[in-house]
Amino acid sequence: MRRAVLAAAVLLPAVLTSGCGGADDGTVLRVLAASSLAGPFEQIAEEFERTHEGVDVQLSTGGSTDLVAQVQEGAPADVLATADTTTMEVAVADGLTDGEPRTFATNVLQLAVPPGNPAGVTGLADLADPARDVALVVCAPEVPCGAAAQRVAGAEGVTLAPVSEERSVGDVLGKVVSGEADAGLVYVTDVRAAGDAVEGIELPEAADVVNDYPVAALADADEPDLAQELVDLVLGDLGRQVLRDAGFGAP
Amino acid sequence: MTPGVPRWLLAPAALGAAFVLLPLVAIVARVPWSDLGALVTSEASRDALLLSLRTSATSTVLCVLLGVPMAAVLARTSFPGQGVVRSLVLLPLVLPPVVGGLALLYTFGRRGLLGETLDVLGVQVAFSTAAVVMAQTFVALPFLVVSLEGALRTAGERYELVAATLGARPTTVLRRVTLPLVLPGLLSGAVLAFARALGEFGATVTFAGSLQGVTRTLPTEIYLLRETDVDGAVALSLVLVVVAVLVIGLATRRRAPLRGPS
Numbered sequence: 001m002r003r004a005v006l007a008a009a010v011l012l013p014a015v016l017t018s019g020c021g022g023a024d025d026g027t028v029l030r031v032l033a034a035s036s037l038a039g040p041f042e043q044i045a046e047e048f049e050r051t052h053e054g055v056d057v058q059l060s061t062g063g064s065t066d067l068v069a070q071v072q073e074g075a076p077a078d079v080l081a082t083a084d085t086t087t088m089e090v091a092v093a094d095g096l097t098d099g100e101p102r103t104f105a106t107n108v109l110q111l112a113v114p115p116g117n118p119a120g121v122t123g124l125a126d127l128a129d130p131a132r133d134v135a136l137v138v139c140a141p142e143v144p145c146g147a148a149a150q151r152v153a154g155a156e157g158v159t160l161a162p163v164s165e166e167r168s169v170g171d172v173l174g175k176v177v178s179g180e181a182d183a184g185l186v187y188v189t190d191v192r193a194a195g196d197a198v199e200g201i202e203l204p205e206a207a208d209v210v211n212d213y214p215v216a217a218l219a220d221a222d223e224p225d226l227a228q229e230l231v232d233l234v235l236g237d238l239g240r241q242v243l244r245d246a247g248f249g250a251p
Numbered sequence: 252m253t254p255g256v257p258r259w260l261l262a263p264a265a266l267g268a269a270f271v272l273l274p275l276v277a278i279v280a281r282v283p284w285s286d287l288g289a290l291v292t293s294e295a296s297r298d299a300l301l302l303s304l305r306t307s308a309t310s311t312v313l314c315v316l317l318g319v320p321m322a323a324v325l326a327r328t329s330f331p332g333q334g335v336v337r338s339l340v341l342l343p344l345v346l347p348p349v350v351g352g353l354a355l356l357y358t359f360g361r362r363g364l365l366g367e368t369l370d371v372l373g374v375q376v377a378f379s380t381a382a383v384v385m386a387q388t389f390v391a392l393p394f395l396v397v398s399l400e401g402a403l404r405t406a407g408e409r410y411e412l413v414a415a416t417l418g419a420r421p422t423t424v425l426r427r428v429t430l431p432l433v434l435p436g437l438l439s440g441a442v443l444a445f446a447r448a449l450g451e452f453g454a455t456v457t458f459a460g461s462l463q464g465v466t467r468t469l470p471t472e473i474y475l476l477r478e479t480d481v482d483g484a485v486a487l488s489l490v491l492v493v494v495a496v497l498v499i500g501l502a503t504r505r506r507a508p509l510r511g512p513s
Contacts, residue, residue: 163378164460179362
């Protein structure tokens, strides 16, 4: 009996770790990108794999803060692309990036409403009108899209009274798609990516509140040269085209 | 004198305990003790803690009101398809909480199954504290049902049969014999339900939203705070852990030793 336990104790770590390593010896390039970049970055990754034989681009998307926290805690990564400069500056300050990050795209806020616009929302003024009682959902001020929402409202001198302050654009969009909310403030690219599930209402006021998306190769990259090449691809013509198709603005 | 356990059991048991306790130690080690007071007494933190305690207590009461009859029916009756029914009502145990939140949304949301009916009745569940309680009750209810059904089955039906032959009616048997007999099981089930409600997060965020003082419970506040203030999030996590440990500790200390039929 004791021998069986001993065998289990020896084998267990082997079993637990065998799933992680990856069997083939091909080169892996690990890219961390903000959630809003998922679509275009998948295309960019495919193009990179097509032109670099034997290279496997592993794309991992998430909230920018989460991504930076992962890099801070030592997660293996070669390239980092965030949805705002504030989060990227944290990575720069910690010496995690290789060189200065470069802005490759911009994004602005738009109003998302359920199909058919049941509450008849036309613009920012409707949202702040207490008589209209529009159920508005925004991002919390702690996250980039919420900070942008506050700047847009502040520039117009209106006070928003949201029924919920979510942690991510995805959560805001979910509330609009399900029809729980009458309107949500999200990025124009999110409205585009949601397709028919929501309608977008342009906000002239939002044009001045622009979110910059920076990208950088990481200091601890396993593949520093490939990382730089991927950054160049994002900043190049193909990257710009793919990003424009997704609704992003040029820097 | 208890028979004890074979000695070889101790090593894996210790390994399991270390697996659970080490992460707790790690988070306690990260707590910014010098700023702890300021971090946990901020208005947002206090609102979140009070809301969590209030909603979790309400959810636990609802769990008891709904769960005791469910457990009694599952343990003391037999009907065709009982196994399937049991699996289905226990589903929230294995369902990812976010999916639970979506399911609630599709039921009680504005466009949900009951949405229009509720609307006619003038009930607005969306983005309200009631939605938080519903999400918590949904995920916590199976914990109470499972522990109570187990307790009921362990206790057996002997005393109930005796009471019935002595002329007690079913309600009297339930009140005077069954419930007192399984009170410890009911109590631990309620504690589990409370703890689960306190930690509820996924279904709440999906179904109820997040607004300070209305729907932003402690776990939701921690999730949001981590975005800008990791120290604050860690400090609040400690509060959550302390509250949970206190509740579990108090409840188990008071528990009377179980005297089953012997």
